[in-house]
Amino acid sequence: MMYRNFAARSALRAISSSNASVARSALTNPAFKAQLTSSARAIRPTTKPSFALAAHKPVTTALIRHASSSSSDGEVDMMAGMKSEAKVIKDTFSLNEVPKEALYLGMAGVVPYLATSLQTVALSYEINHAAQTGDGLIFSGQSAELMLHMLEPVQVAYGAVILSFLGAIHWGLEWAGYGGKYGYKRYAAGVIAPAVAWPTLLLPFEYALISQFLAFTFLYYNDARAATAGRAPHWYSMYRFVLTFVVGASIVATLIGREQIAQSLTTEHTIKDKINALIFLQKKEKEEVEARRKAAVEEEE
Structure with a gap:
């Protein structure tokens, strides 16, 4: 087995x-x-190799390619949008339609205002530097302060001149009948400007500049409305905006410069101090006249 x-x-x-x-x-x-x-x-299988490879590609690769193509299209669209917006801004602030004579003379007219403002900032820096170190870079502290006080009436007086000139333009437009006849409505714009400008000469420097800044802003608003309504050339609005911007920036720079030396600057006599000094002087002169009269009476006796 x-x-x-x-x-x-x-x-x-x-x-x-x-x-x-x-x-x-x-x-x-x-x-x-x-x-x-x-x-x-x-x-x-009879499928083509290219189709088979495409069918087996990861989904992430396709998504990455789609995202990259979408981002490139977005960048192109963004650049095109920025160029379009830049062109709109350029056309908006364009001064090509402004007469060359008015453009050149207007720009030259703001140069003194801008120069006094820059000089104020420079002298303020000298005064501040002298107060901290004992001496300025170019001028002494006392010389810089004296020059600064000499610039103050120049800047305020020139601002009053510009404001009066801007008001007089409306009288010229009314006489020329530009856009029709408006009578007292347009004459008032020419009267208000000097009526506000020249009293600023009696104010302390900072208050005078602030008042003129507000006056320039109001006149620009009025001129822009006049250009929109056809009472002034259509280019006058942008022309006034550019000039007012330069003047306003000059005023702001001056105020900032003086703010830096508010503690070291000699106190300025206000309009109240000047009026009190004038009253005191008149009273003193009256007392002297009365004393002479009494002395003459005593001699006669």
Whole structure:
């Protein structure tokens, strides 16, 4: 019995080993390889390689490309929008339609105002530097303060002249009948300007500048309305805006410069001090006249 079992197992092992050797010989056979290759080609999908690669691309790659293309388009649109806005600003502030004579003379007219403002800032720096270190860079502290006080009436008086000139323009427009006849309505604009400008000469310097700043702003508003309504040339509004901006910036720079030396600057006599000094002088002169009269009467006696 034991021999039968051993014989059966040996026979099974021989059969399995023979089948494995047959399978190996078949796989190593070139003809069998060709058949396998042809059958694999037969069952291979017929899709194109490019489509297959595109189908297997990661989704993130497509999203990144879409985002980059979208961002480049956005940058182009943004640059185009900025150029368009810059062109609008350039056209808005353009002074090409202003007559060259009026443009050149107007710009030259604000030069003295701008020069006095810059000089005030420079002298204020000298005074402040002298107060901190004991000496200025170019001038001494006392010389700079004296020159500063000399500039004050120049700047205020010139501002009053400009304001009066701006008011007189409306009289000229009314006489020329530009946009029609408006009578007292347009004459009033020419009268109000000098009526507000010249009393500022009696005010302390800072208050005078602030008053003139408000007057310049009001006149620009009135001139802009006149240009919009056809009572003045259409270019006059922008022309006045540019000139008023320069004058207003000069006034602000002057006030800032003087604010830096408010503590070290000698106190300026206000209009009240000047009036009190005038009253005191008149009273003193009357007392002197009365004393002379009494002395003359006593001599006669």
